[in-house]
Amino acid sequence: MHIPDGLLTTPTWATTAVVSAGYLGGAVRKLQHQAGERLVPYLGVMGAFIFAAQMLNFPVAGGTSGHLIGAALAAMLFGPWAASILVTVILVIQALVFFDGGLTALGANILNMAIVAPWTGYIVFKLLSRSRLGIFLASWLSVLAAALVASLELAASGLAPLGVILAPMLGWHFLIGLGEGLITTVAYHYLSATVPEIQQGVSRVEEGGI
Amino acid sequence: MKKVVFRLWPWLALTGALLLLAPLASSSPDGLESSLGLLGLSPTTGPALAPMAEYQVPGVAGQGLSTVLAGLIGAVLVLAVFTLGGLWRRRREG
Numbered sequence: 001m002h003i004p005d006g007l008l009t010t011p012t013w014a015t016t017a018v019v020s021a022g023y024l025g026g027a028v029r030k031l032q033h034q035a036g037e038r039l040v041p042y043l044g045v046m047g048a049f050i051f052a053a054q055m056l057n058f059p060v061a062g063g064t065s066g067h068l069i070g071a072a073l074a075a076m077l078f079g080p081w082a083a084s085i086l087v088t089v090i091l092v093i094q095a096l097v098f099f100d101g102g103l104t105a106l107g108a109n110i111l112n113m114a115i116v117a118p119w120t121g122y123i124v125f126k127l128l129s130r131s132r133l134g135i136f137l138a139s140w141l142s143v144l145a146a147a148l149v150a151s152l153e154l155a156a157s158g159l160a161p162l163g164v165i166l167a168p169m170l171g172w173h174f175l176i177g178l179g180e181g182l183i184t185t186v187a188y189h190y191l192s193a194t195v196p197e198i199q200q201g202v203s204r205v206e207e208g209g210i
Numbered sequence: 211m212k213k214v215v216f217r218l219w220p221w222l223a224l225t226g227a228l229l230l231l232a233p234l235a236s237s238s239p240d241g242l243e244s245s246l247g248l249l250g251l252s253p254t255t256g257p258a259l260a261p262m263a264e265y266q267v268p269g270v271a272g273q274g275l276s277t278v279l280a281g282l283i284g285a286v287l288v289l290a291v292f293t294l295g296g297l298w299r300r301r302r303e304g
Contacts, residue, residue, distance in 0.1 A: 001242045007251070037296045041214040044292030045221045048285035052228035055265060055281050057236040064244040065236035089291050093284055099263035150242065160249050168248045172241030194220035 001069070001143075001150055001173070002094065003109055005102030009157040016153060017107025023115055024088060030081045039082055042198070046074060046191075047086050053187075054090065058179055066176025069113050069146065072121025072139035073184045076130075077191065077198055083118035108153050112146040120145040132185060139184035143177035144170060229281040232265070233274035 008016075031039070050070035057065040070090075074083035088110050094100040101109045121142035128134025151169045155162035192198045215222075239247060246252070261268070262280050270276040 001240065003242065007246075032299070037299055040292050040296035040299075042218065044289040044296075045215060045218045045225075047288040047292060049221050049225040049228070051285050051288045052225045052232070052281055055232045055235055055277075055284075056228060057238070057240065059236045059238055060241075062244070063238050064241060065238040066241050067235075089288055093287050093291070095260070097260055097262055097287065098265055098280065098284060099258045099260035100265075103259070147241065159246075159251060164249065165245065168245035169241065172244055176241050190224075191221060195218060 001109075001112060001146060002091075002101030003105040003112075003150060003153070005104050007102075007157060007159065008105055008108055008153060012153050012157045013104045013108055016111045020088075020107040020110040020115065024084065024110070027081045027084045031085060034079075035082065039078060042195075043078065043082060043086050046077065047089055049191075050074065050086070051090050051093070053183070054094075060172070060175040060179065064172055064175075066172070066179055068180055068183050069117055069143060070184075071113055071117035071146075072125070072142035072180070073187055073191075075118035075122035075142075076125050076135065076138070076184075076188055080118045080122040083122070084114045087114035087118065108150070112150045112153075116149045117142040117146040132189075135188050136181040136185045140177040140181035143173050143180045147173035225285055229278055229285065232281045233277045235277075 050068070050073070053068045053070055055067070057067045059065050069087070071083055071087045074086045077083075078086070091101060091106065091109050091114060095103055095106050095109070121138040124138035124141050125134050128137060147169045148166070151162060151165045154160070154165050154169075159165065258264075262283070265280040265284075266273065266276045267279045267283070270279055
């Protein structure tokens with residue numbers, strides 16, 4: 001769902017850049033206040049894992065593919081503020097080093113995949129009390145929410161009316177999100193089982209703050 | 211830091227496994243590109259400004275190897291950003 005350069009109009013990319021930058025400033029402070037440096041090695045290794053997972057496009061249907069975003073997974077493991085920073089680091093490296101996602105579109109991509117996606121995933125996960133179905137739905141809806149906001153940005157840039165953009169965007173990401181849900185459900189159980197402090201100490205770090 | 215990274219070896223092993231699988235990734239357009247295609251918009255714009263566009267390391271023969279190397283570089287970069295961030299914070303506090 002990485003928006004390339006040349007699609008968003010200046011008001012759209014500038015607005016999303018300002019919103020994302022303002023949010024990230026707050027997220028960094030929040031994380032420092034809550035977790036200090038304890039989470040840093042976990043975020044680094046999980047960031048590397050999600051970066052690698054994002055390279056693995058899986059086919060869905062009709063000659064279209066999708067890949068894991070991992071924002072919901074990170075939010076379930078570390079809380080939404082840490083997840084935002086984790087996905088932002090990945091998006092910046094993808095744009096600067098790998099030409100995946102545009103530089104001018106970086107603020108929009110951060111808004112969609114590093115802010116909307118982890119918060120959606122986190123809230124649904126909490127509402128459904130961390131059940132297996134909750135993990136699946138949370139990650140699936142995180143993809144749909146990101147696709148919805150991406151559609152709003154594309155429509156705001158005058159590429160097509162919102163209704164015209166929404167149908168294919170939500171349709172494809174409905175399917176891609178099922179992949180996100182399956183991968184996240186398996187990955188969450190494996191990752192938290194192999195590193196038990198994630199479910200005890202580290203995850204408690206975010207419990208107190210939000 | 212070192213101790214924790216060692217404890218996270220299952221995550222690192224899984225990351226390595228995913229990187230080795232990267233050449234098998236589907237090259238079909240993603241959901242956004244397909245949607246733009248339906249609207250008659252071409253998603254590729256302008257020349258590649260980044261050093262490793264399309265997850266290929268310049269000068270490495272063999273597309274699969276090049277993809278794995280690009281992925282390895284990217285994963286190490288992500289890890290490095292957090293490691294440096296942690297060190298910077300510790301120094302500022304210390």
